[in-house]
Amino acid sequence: MRAIAMMNNKGGVGKTVTAINLADILVRSCKSRVVLVDCDGQCNLTSFYAPALDTDAVPTLAEVLTGNSEPLWSDNLSPVCPGLDLLPGSPDLYELDLHSVIDGSGDRYGARLRDFVGCAREDGDTDYMIFDCAPGFTCASVAALMAADDVVIPVNPDGFSFRGLASMARQLQGLRRAGVGIHIAGALLTQWRSSEVVLQGEDLLRSSGIPVFRQVIRRTEKVPESTFEQQPVTQYSPNSAASVDYRRWVREYLGGEICGL
Numbered sequence: 001m002r003a004i005a006m007m008n009n010k011g012g013v014g015k016t017v018t019a020i021n022l023a024d025i026l027v028r029s030c031k032s033r034v035v036l037v038d039c040d041g042q043c044n045l046t047s048f049y050a051p052a053l054d055t056d057a058v059p060t061l062a063e064v065l066t067g068n069s070e071p072l073w074s075d076n077l078s079p080v081c082p083g084l085d086l087l088p089g090s091p092d093l094y095e096l097d098l099h100s101v102i103d104g105s106g107d108r109y110g111a112r113l114r115d116f117v118g119c120a121r122e123d124g125d126t127d128y129m130i131f132d133c134a135p136g137f138t139c140a141s142v143a144a145l146m147a148a149d150d151v152v153i154p155v156n157p158d159g160f161s162f163r164g165l166a167s168m169a170r171q172l173q174g175l176r177r178a179g180v181g182i183h184i185a186g187a188l189l190t191q192w193r194s195s196e197v198v199l200q201g202e203d204l205l206r207s208s209g210i211p212v213f214r215q216v217i218r219r220t221e222k223v224p225e226s227t228f229e230q231q232p233v234t235q236y237s238p239n240s241a242a243s244v245d246y247r248r249w250v251r252e253y254l255g256g257e258i259c260g261l
């Protein structure tokens with residue numbers, strides 16, 4: 001099993017859209033078994049897949065982090081469709097951030113999430129676990145970074161985003177020095193379009209020393225439309241530019257280990 005964190009300190013760069021479409025391609029085209037983990041108190045991923053879910057009535061990531069989850073790791077999951085399960089997020093994740101500052105209660109979160117990933121790995125029934133992180137180093141995002149094998153960093157082609165990426169790469173290095181075994185799989189350019197400023201920015205990014213995926217994800221209105229329809233764009237509009245790009249990107253990133261693309 002490979003555990004992948006979608007992370008960027010910057011908001012609105014495509015972390016959730018990338019997590020959703022990566023999961024969809026892996027499940028439908030590659031017949032992989034995927035668990036998505038919503039690490040964001042905004043709960044965009046959870047409301048996308050399960051808008052009616054009562055997060056007070058089912059286990060969520062907050063219970064896993066605080067050690068109040070069901071003993072069997074898989075009993076904490078909410079099924080989405082064959083091959084895809086969700087560990088929901090909840091606004092309780094914001095409470096955990098507050099309390100970790102007030103009383104230092106967050107020191108075990110990383111270890112607990114690592115244990116959760118370890119149980120999934122041992123079980124052998126899951127091929128990919130994908131963490132959709134919140135913008136910023138929240139408790140849940142840091143725990144996801146500690147539990148993940150790879151970090152994918154979606155990034156928008158604009159100056160704020162690129163400058164933020166450089167500082168985040170430094171912060172990830174800091175975590176690595178603190179003993180967190182982070183592997184940056186690469187930055188993924190989302191909302192790409194062919195304009196002078198974007199192409200210049202892309203050149204700058206590719207010469208920055210941070211690994212960047214060759215494949216970019218083009219901007220298309222089909223993506224926001226797909227979020228209204230609550231479908232991955234790869235299902236909502238399979239031939240749209242973003243869908244084609246996401247499939248090519250998955251092949252570039254995981255091509256060696258998966259079939260069907």
Ligand SMILES: Nc1ncnc2c1ncn2[C@@H]1O[C@H](COP(=O)(O)OP(=O)(O)OP(=O)(O)O)[C@@H](O)[C@H]1O
Nearest residue numbers: 011012013014015016017135191218219220223224
């Ligand atoms: N390829 C694309 N083309 C057009 N719009 C896109 C594309 N990718 C993402 N978007 C849009 O960008 C916005 C942000 O995407 P998303 O919610 O995935 O970002 P995020 O990084 O998860 O945000 P947050 O940090 O708030 O969690 C959404 O409105 C989404 O529809």
Ligand SMILES: [Mg+2]
Nearest residue numbers: 015016040044
């Ligand atoms: Mg998001």
